[in-house]
Every structure is written in C-alpha cells, then in structure tokens.
Amino acid sequence: KVITLKDLCLVTKTAQMAANIHGGRAKCLQRLIRLDMPVPTTVALSFDAVRAIAAGQVADIPQILRHFEENPLLSVRPSSMDPDWGGPGAMLNIGMNDAKHAQLCETLGEDPATRLYMRYIQSFAVEVARLDPEEFYLPDQPSLAALKAMLATYETEMDAEFPQDAGEQLGEVLRSMARTWEGTTARLLRQAKGAPADAGLGLVVQEMALAMGPGISxxxxxxxxxxxxxxxxxxxxxxxxxxxxxxxxxxxxxxxxxxxxxxxxxxxxxxxxxxxxxxxxxxxxxxxxxxxxxxxxxxxxxxxxxxxxxxxxSSRAAVRIAVDLATSGVIAKEDAVMRVQPAALSELLHRQVDRRAKRDFLVRGIAASPGAASGRLVFSANEAQASAAREEPCVLVRRETTPEDIRGMHAAAAVVTLRGGVTSHAAVIGRGMGLPCIVGAADMDIDEKKREITVPDGRTFQAGDMVTVDGTTGQMLAGQPAMLEAALDDAFQTLLSWADAVRDIGIRANADTPADAQTARNFEAEGIGLCRTEHMFFDGDRVDLMREMIFAETPEGLGAVLERLLPLQRADFKDLFRIMQGLPVCIRLFDAPLHEFLPVGKSGMRELAEVLDVPLAQITARVDDLSEYNPMLGQRGVRLGISVPEIYDMQARAIFEATAAASETSGAIVPEIMIPLVSAMREVELVQSRIDAVAAAVRTETGVDFEYKLGVMVETPRAALRAEDIAEHAAFLSFGTNDLTQMTYGLSRDDAGKFMSDYVKQQVYEEDPFHTLDLEGVGELLKLGAERGRRGRPDVTLSICGEHGGDTNAIAFCRAQGFDYVSCSPFRVPVARLSAAQLAL
Ligand code: PEP
Ligand code: MG
Missing domain, CATH: 3.30.470.20 (ATP-grasp fold, B domain)
Known part of the structure; x- marks a missing residue:
C-alpha cells in the first residue's frame, strides 16, 4: 500500500498544521516559515502516516520527493507532540551516493566529500540497517581506499550493495525511525516522561543545507x-x-x-x-x-x-524565563504562572545534586524530604552531635528513628532510615526541618555494632565514609557529587506574587518551633495551620522533661514537671505569635504517641534513670506499665487530655499567658487551640469547659481581655461521621489526613512502608495513600465530614493539615469542597501556592 498525499502535509504558509497531527517540531518549523525565516523546503509526515509506515505500509516516496529539487540531500528529524518525549535520532545527508560523492569532490574537495559520505554510510549502516557499529568506525583521516572498504563491508554484511537511490534510502530511513518509535524501550522511556501510551511520532523531511563550502560556512x-x-x-x-x-x-x-x-x-x-x-x-x-x-x-x-x-x-531558569517573558509583555502573568511546574519550585528551595554530576548509586528508599546533602556516615545521635561539634557534616543512618535520633537529626546534614513510610516520624520531622531524608531504604543492611552498611551491590561503607543523600529522588549515593545551591531569587518571589493574586484557597504552614515559623513566614504562609506542641520537646534536653511528665506517678510529681514546662511553652508561643505578626496560629494540644517518647533499649533506660535520678528497676517497671500493643491507637491525643487533664490545663495557660503578653505588643491576638484525635463530642465538651475556665482565670490575672477559638482535628473516621455535633463545639475542623488515612485503611503509618511497594506494584493501591490523598475513600470521609460539620455550624472553618496538604490533588479536592485553607510543611508552601494558583486559572 502507498501513503497518499492526503497523509502528507507540505509545510508552507498556507498549510494548517497542529502539533497534535504532525508534532511540535513540524508546527514550530511552520511558524518559522510564516515569520519569513530562511527555512529550507520541508515536508512533514503526520502521526498517522508514520504509524502506517511502522505497521508495514511503504511510504509514498515519489510524493515526498516531488517537493524537492532533483537529487536532493535530505535530513529526517522526529517530531513528537512534546519534544521532551524524545524520539529516534536525526538522519542527515540522505541521498548521498557515489555520484553525489564525485560531484562534491569537485565542489568541496576530496577530503570533506569523502568524510561526509563515510559518515553517512556509518549512520545508515548502524541506525538503519542495524549493523555492528564496530565494523563501521570512522578513520581520523578519510581516504578513497577507506571509503571503498566501508562500502565493501556494508555489501558483505547485507548481501547487497549500499543503496544508491535517494528514494530507496529515504524509504528505509522512514521505516526504521517509525519502527524505533514503536519499540518497547522507546515507549517505556517516553511514558516515564508523561507521554500517553498512544503518543504519535511525526517526521520532518528537510532539504539539507550544506555546512561546507567556500567563505564562512x-x-x-x-x-x-x-x-x-x-x-x-x-x-x-x-x-x-x-x-x-x-x-x-x-x-x-x-x-x-x-x-x-x-x-x-x-x-x-x-x-x-x-x-x-x-x-x-x-x-x-x-x-x-x-x-x-x-x-x-x-x-x-x-x-x-x-x-x-x-x-x-533548569528549574531555576524556567522560573526566570517565564517571569522575564511576562515582564516584557510577551506572555500574560497568568501564562507565566502556568508555565512553571510546581515540582520545579521545590527543587529551588533546596540544594540539589547537579543534574550533570555523575551518580555512584548505592540504595534507593522513599524520597521523604527533598534536597541533597553530603556527609560522613554516622550511626547514632551521639556520633552526629560529635560530628556537628567538629563542624563536619554527617549523614545519620538508623533502622528507624526514636526520640534520641531527633537530636541527631538536628545535628545531621541528612537522614536515612531502613524502615518507615512517608508519614513516619523521621519523614515528618525531616520535612519540617528542610532536612534531606530517605526512609524505608530496606534493601540496605545495617550492622550497628560494626557501624557499617551494606548496599545491594555488595559494597560496604563504614562510619566516617562520605555519602550523599538525595532526598528529592530517594537515592543514596557514594561520595560527594557536585551540588546546585537553592535559588530563592527575585524571579521566584515575583512568580509567587502573581500566583497569590489568582489563588482562591488559603495556604498555611505546619510549623512546630519558632524556627519553623520563621521559615513559614519567609515562604509567605498565611498563618500556622498546625503546631504540633509535642514536637517542641524533641529538641535537646527538653525530651527528658516530656518523659518526666509521662513518667510522673503522683499528682505532686506531675504538678512539679508541669510547672517547669509552663514557662518553656509560654516562651515558645510568644515567639510564634511575634513571628507570625497577627496571622492565625493554630496550636494543637499534646498528641504524643507514647512509643515516641519512651526510652529504647537498656542504655536508653539507664540514661533516663540517671536523668530522673531513680533506680533503673523503677524505669523498667514504668516502661512496662506504659507500653502499649498499639501505641498509635493507644493513649494518644485527647485521651491523655481526658485522663490527665492537668496537662492540657498547663498548655492552655501557656497559650493564654503568651496571648495576653503578645497582645500588648503585637495587637489583639486570637489563638486557635486544636484538640487532637477526637472521636466523640463529649471529649470536646470536657476539654472545652476546662479551657474556658483557664481562659477566665488568665483574663482575671492579667487584666487582658482576649478571645480564642477552639477547634477539633478530624483524624478518626468517627469524628468525620459525627462532625455535625462535634462542630457545635468547634469553631473549626481540621482534617488530619495522616491519621485519617491510617484509620480508614486500618494501615499503620509506621509499618506500611514494608509492603507498600508490593501493593503499588500490583496495583492494589494506585499510589501510597499516605503520599497521595485517597480521594475515593478518605476523600469520601472528608466530604461527608465537611457537609456534616457545616450542618452543625454553617460558618465552621474547614482545612486539612496532614502531609497531603501541599499536594496538588489534595488542594484541588479541598478547593472543590470549599475548604478555607490547606496547611503543609513550610518548605512546601511555595509549591502549594503555585499549585493552588494553577488550579484557579
Ligand atoms: C494527621 O494525623 O494528619 C496530623 C496532621 O497529625 P500527626 O501527623 O501529628 O498525627
Ligand atoms: Mg494525627
């Protein structure tokens, strides 16, 4: 069969051609011609035509050739819809043959003509006839003898002479390029770049402009x-x-x-x-x-x-180019906002491994917190702290993280864990701190005694060896590849200010410490959507105070610890209010899963016994007492607040005293207090009445009249189902999608990493639901919770604050449901601002 002229489209000033018929290159060439640029005669083959050729039809060569001069030299280039999808390499000088060679010897000279012919035979033999490249190398000095030998090799290998007819050569080239596109490797490669399964290839046949000749050529x-x-x-x-x-x-x-x-x-x-x-x-x-x-x-x-x-x-250049095009009036600001991928912004916020650098790959895990850092391997928090004291960057590797490791994380340049998923502790803390982090690198072995790791290819690395953590891709690399610094330049700020102008949903940050709050402000978050107060105690010696609180056995003992906690909390909250300058600050009362605070192993218990100055046996007994089979479902969140109400009383007092103090300098502040892990309306009622009492007391003591808002975290399916009566006691509902996902699926946040990849590979789940909000299941609960919440209180403020908060699909969902804001880790705020703007456009 023959491809008819209908399938060909001459790229002329009159031809109508769209990228989705002939591909991006053809479309662009057509536009260059319309701009009167000196483009050689060009013919484009449509996706359909190329598909037919790949399926075995013979291209109608005479129809193509009739657009060109007699005996042309031609090039063929790929033209897919998106140039980034790749395609077969260009073929140049099609039509080169013995006669043309002789003619070029006259006009160009023998050497260049022979070099040109040999180069062509080489690429035709290797790319089109698929012969062994070894047989067709180019000598440094071309000669007629070498040319003859090359033609002879071709003939021996193919049992046929090198084709002399331009049409025959062109037919073979078109067929070969069409087939390459349909090959499995090419298909997988382009699908990885986002091409649809049925993406087409156009081909562009162009008259060669010879780059050799007299004068400046x-x-x-x-x-x-x-x-x-x-x-x-x-x-x-x-x-x-x-x-x-x-x-x-x-x-x-x-x-x-x-x-x-x-x-x-x-x-x-x-x-x-x-x-x-x-x-x-x-x-x-x-x-x-x-x-x-x-x-x-x-x-x-x-x-x-x-x-x-x-x-x-690069991502950085993408931002600058979009902003400059808009500033000079070539495109609209909205177009500039649409042209930058939100993920590209995330690259600019952190140091990255330079794309051009060589990667010595060691092991892959879950990319839990973006950015890259190099450092010497350490295996404990103490080593990390010692390394930081020597001002030597280090990478902390742990099986999983415990409270001790949080100190290590603060001291380390990056963290890798063998266990855990995207909402595991190391991951959440890493993201909050902007610390590159990989979790669930289960293919690596760790020998804590020998202080070494063994990676899948069998290599072993010891404490002190230099490695690099690429938290953007989830890869650990050997050595110290070149890095690109973060680039928060004026173009970045300008683009985001344009994004903010069109955005229609609020973006707050999850910020636990004054340092986080500062980062959130730097990225122009519109407030704090979640301050996890227990995280304020991960740092340094504070974790021991928290443990003392948990270990207190008598009301007097507890009272004494709370008295020491109060000023620390008050100072933290004052700092948060000062940094946020009147923007909303939503403080969550303690939600400390006990296993995150209990000491681990003999040495941990011994250390705690020393700190608390009690016999080791007492610690061991108390740990036994407090241990839970299912700490994530144990005495967490409001449950601790109900059974030991003095703790929430202390926190409320700290918040209100800070409010009263800050209101004097920063104007009236209305703190938002959030109750975690609620499952019943009565929990809210009980906490509310005690907090109201504390507020009244602080108002009287300080003489400052302040307001506050009490809200509820919807993290259990029951809270979503009962949102109507819960909202009667809550000014706002914030959906904690980490726990809500855990409880909706019945899937442990800390253990799911083990089998998640099997589940995703076998398409049980389309994606890790801790990573990408599950709209079908968890989303249904959010929708239902929002509707019922509004029924209970029509003006209830709605938001989400789980790790999904910065994700485009979660933001799209929240916009559609009319939520007021999303809250995400500070480093994701810019990405969320851009994503939200793109959704609004
Ligand atoms: C959540 O559960 O979604 C949440 C934000 O709380 P945390 O991650 O602290 O449990
Ligand atoms: Mg939670």
Missing amino acids: GSGVIQFVDNTTGTAQINGRFAPQATHTEIIRDSANAIYLTRDPRGPSLEDEAPDAFQKLIEFGALGRIRLREEMEIKFILRDGELTILDAIRVQR
Whole structure:
C-alpha cells in the first residue's frame, strides 16, 4: 500500500498544521516559515502516516520527493507532540551516493566529500540497517581506499550493495525511525516522561543545507538565555565546515558567537549573518512566545535556519524565563504562572545534586524530604552531635528513628532510615526541618555494632565514609557529587506574587518551633495551620522533661514537671505569635504517641534513670506499665487530655499567658487551640469547659481581655461521621489526613512502608495513600465530614493539615469542597501556592 498525499502535509504558509497531527517540531518549523525565516523546503509526515509506515505500509516516496529539487540531500528529524518525549535520532545527508560523492569532490574537495559520505554510510549502516557499529568506525583521516572498504563491508554484511537511490534510502530511513518509535524501550522511556501510551511520532523531511563550502560556512546553534540561570545571555557555538552532529560531538574547532578576546567570533567573521540571527531570535521570542534555541547553517555567509526548539532549562531558569517573558509583555502573568511546574519550585528551595554530576548509586528508599546533602556516615545521635561539634557534616543512618535520633537529626546534614513510610516520624520531622531524608531504604543492611552498611551491590561503607543523600529522588549515593545551591531569587518571589493574586484557597504552614515559623513566614504562609506542641520537646534536653511528665506517678510529681514546662511553652508561643505578626496560629494540644517518647533499649533506660535520678528497676517497671500493643491507637491525643487533664490545663495557660503578653505588643491576638484525635463530642465538651475556665482565670490575672477559638482535628473516621455535633463545639475542623488515612485503611503509618511497594506494584493501591490523598475513600470521609460539620455550624472553618496538604490533588479536592485553607510543611508552601494558583486559572 502507498501513503497518499492526503497523509502528507507540505509545510508552507498556507498549510494548517497542529502539533497534535504532525508534532511540535513540524508546527514550530511552520511558524518559522510564516515569520519569513530562511527555512529550507520541508515536508512533514503526520502521526498517522508514520504509524502506517511502522505497521508495514511503504511510504509514498515519489510524493515526498516531488517537493524537492532533483537529487536532493535530505535530513529526517522526529517530531513528537512534546519534544521532551524524545524520539529516534536525526538522519542527515540522505541521498548521498557515489555520484553525489564525485560531484562534491569537485565542489568541496576530496577530503570533506569523502568524510561526509563515510559518515553517512556509518549512520545508515548502524541506525538503519542495524549493523555492528564496530565494523563501521570512522578513520581520523578519510581516504578513497577507506571509503571503498566501508562500502565493501556494508555489501558483505547485507548481501547487497549500499543503496544508491535517494528514494530507496529515504524509504528505509522512514521505516526504521517509525519502527524505533514503536519499540518497547522507546515507549517505556517516553511514558516515564508523561507521554500517553498512544503518543504519535511525526517526521520532518528537510532539504539539507550544506555546512561546507567556500567563505564562512559551517553549522551553529544560538540561544539568548543561559540554561542554568535563565538570564539573558547569548550562548551557543559555531563550527566552521562542520555538520550539526559534529558540533555536538566535538567542538574542538568551534568558534565563539559573540566578540571574545580569547579567539575569533561569528560576530566578527560574519557580522551580517550574526545580526540577522539576533533579529530572528528576538522575533522568535515574541511570536513563538518562548525562548528558543535556533539551529542554523552558514554557506558562504548565507544564513539558513534549520530548526528552532524550546531552550532546555533548569528549574531555576524556567522560573526566570517565564517571569522575564511576562515582564516584557510577551506572555500574560497568568501564562507565566502556568508555565512553571510546581515540582520545579521545590527543587529551588533546596540544594540539589547537579543534574550533570555523575551518580555512584548505592540504595534507593522513599524520597521523604527533598534536597541533597553530603556527609560522613554516622550511626547514632551521639556520633552526629560529635560530628556537628567538629563542624563536619554527617549523614545519620538508623533502622528507624526514636526520640534520641531527633537530636541527631538536628545535628545531621541528612537522614536515612531502613524502615518507615512517608508519614513516619523521621519523614515528618525531616520535612519540617528542610532536612534531606530517605526512609524505608530496606534493601540496605545495617550492622550497628560494626557501624557499617551494606548496599545491594555488595559494597560496604563504614562510619566516617562520605555519602550523599538525595532526598528529592530517594537515592543514596557514594561520595560527594557536585551540588546546585537553592535559588530563592527575585524571579521566584515575583512568580509567587502573581500566583497569590489568582489563588482562591488559603495556604498555611505546619510549623512546630519558632524556627519553623520563621521559615513559614519567609515562604509567605498565611498563618500556622498546625503546631504540633509535642514536637517542641524533641529538641535537646527538653525530651527528658516530656518523659518526666509521662513518667510522673503522683499528682505532686506531675504538678512539679508541669510547672517547669509552663514557662518553656509560654516562651515558645510568644515567639510564634511575634513571628507570625497577627496571622492565625493554630496550636494543637499534646498528641504524643507514647512509643515516641519512651526510652529504647537498656542504655536508653539507664540514661533516663540517671536523668530522673531513680533506680533503673523503677524505669523498667514504668516502661512496662506504659507500653502499649498499639501505641498509635493507644493513649494518644485527647485521651491523655481526658485522663490527665492537668496537662492540657498547663498548655492552655501557656497559650493564654503568651496571648495576653503578645497582645500588648503585637495587637489583639486570637489563638486557635486544636484538640487532637477526637472521636466523640463529649471529649470536646470536657476539654472545652476546662479551657474556658483557664481562659477566665488568665483574663482575671492579667487584666487582658482576649478571645480564642477552639477547634477539633478530624483524624478518626468517627469524628468525620459525627462532625455535625462535634462542630457545635468547634469553631473549626481540621482534617488530619495522616491519621485519617491510617484509620480508614486500618494501615499503620509506621509499618506500611514494608509492603507498600508490593501493593503499588500490583496495583492494589494506585499510589501510597499516605503520599497521595485517597480521594475515593478518605476523600469520601472528608466530604461527608465537611457537609456534616457545616450542618452543625454553617460558618465552621474547614482545612486539612496532614502531609497531603501541599499536594496538588489534595488542594484541588479541598478547593472543590470549599475548604478555607490547606496547611503543609513550610518548605512546601511555595509549591502549594503555585499549585493552588494553577488550579484557579
Ligand atoms: C494527621 O494525623 O494528619 C496530623 C496532621 O497529625 P500527626 O501527623 O501529628 O498525627
Ligand atoms: Mg494525627
């Protein structure tokens, strides 16, 4: 069968062509032609035509060739819908044969003509005929004898002469490129980049502009911005007497584009052509509304434009380019907001492994907290602290984290755990601190006694060895690859201010400490949506105070500990109010799963016995007493508040005393107090009446009249079901989707990492529900809880504050349900601001 003219579309000024019929390259070339740029004759084959060729139809070569001169030299390039999806490599100089070689020997000289022919035979043999590349190497010095030998090798391998007919060559090239696109490897590669399963390939056949000849002849690329920073700057190369493949392979003889004291430049050698390139660049930027890289050819000073593609760019450059295009009026601000991937912003917030750096891969885990850091391996919090004292960055590796490790995390540059999932403790703390973190790296072995790890390829690394944690990809690497620094520059701020102008849902931060709050403010969070007060006690010696509280056996003992806790809490809250400058601050009363605070192992208990100055046996007995089979479902959250109400009393007092004090300097502050892990309305009633009493007492004692809001965290399915009566006692409901996911699925947050990848691989779950909010199940509870909550109190404030808060799909869901805000870790605030804006546009 033959492909008819209907399937071909001549790229002319009149042809209608869209990227989704012929691909992005064809569309772009068409636009360059419309802009009167000197583009050689080009023919485009549609996705359908290429599909038919891949399926075995013979391309209608005469129909293609009739658009070109007699005996042309042609190139074929891929044209998929999105250039990032890749495709087969370009084939150049199709039509080269013995006769053409003889002719070029006359015009170009024997050496360049022979080099050109040999290079063509080489790529045809390897890329099209799929012969062994070893058999077709190019000698440094081409010669007629070498050419003859190469043609002979081809003939031996193929049992046929090297095709001399341009049409036959073109047919073979088209068939080979079409087939490559349909191959499994290519398919998997592009699907990994987001291409749909049925993505099509267009092909663009173009007349070659010869880059060799008299005067100034050669190939070049030019772009007008820097790929890494996105700032305006002419970059590129020009290689005299060389084809485009050669410029990329070897730039040894390339010259500068702009005038340069180090050597000759295109600007000096071909000023007219250079000037035209600058004009075409400016025109392309305005009319294609994008920063383009232009490929061009000069032949005796005459300029031909072969192609223009979107400039490859780092995340940082993507932001700068979008902002600059909008600032100069080429695109609208809204377009700029839409052009930057939210995930790309996240890269800018942290140091990253330079994409160009070589990676010596060790092990992969769950990418729990983005950013990268290098350091020497340590295996305990003490070692981490010692390392920090020596100002030596370290990477803390633990099987899982315990309270001791939190100190280590503060001292470490990065953390890796063998167990745990995205909401495990190490992960939550790591994200909050902006510390690169990998959890669930279960393929690695750890020998804590020998202080070493063994990675899947059998290599062993000891304490003190240098490794790098890439928390963005979840990979641990050996050594110290090159890094890119965080880049929160003016373009970043500008883009986010445009995003804020269109955003229609609030973004708050989960911030536990004054340091977190400062980060949240720096990223312009609109308040604190969750302050986990127990996290204020992870630091340094404070954890012992918390343990003392948990271990107190008598009311007097408890009273004494609470008295010491009160001033610390008060000072923390005052700091939070000061930093947040009147923005809402939502403080959650203690929700300390006991296992996170109990000492671990003999040495941990001995240490605690020393701190508390009691016999070890007493500690062991008390630990036994307090141990729970299911601590996540044990005496957590409000349950502790109900059975030991003095603890919440102390916290309420600290909040109100801080409110009274801060209100004097920062204006009236209305703190929000949140009760965790509620499952029954009566819990709220009981806590509310005690907190009201504390508020009244503090008002009287201080003489300051303040307001406060009491709210409830909806983290148990029952709280969602009973949201109507709960809301009668709650000014706001904040959905804690970590626990709500755990309890809806009956899936342990701390253990699910073990089998989650099996579940996702076998598509039991589409994705890890702790990572991506499960809209079908957990989402249903959120919807129902929101509806019932509104029934109980029509103006109830609704939000989510689990780890899903910064995720695009969770934000989209919350917008659709009319929630007031989402709250996420401070470092995700910018990403959430951009995602929310894109959803609103
Ligand atoms: C939650 O459960 O979603 C939550 C925010 O609380 P935590 O992660 O502290 O349990
Ligand atoms: Mg919770």
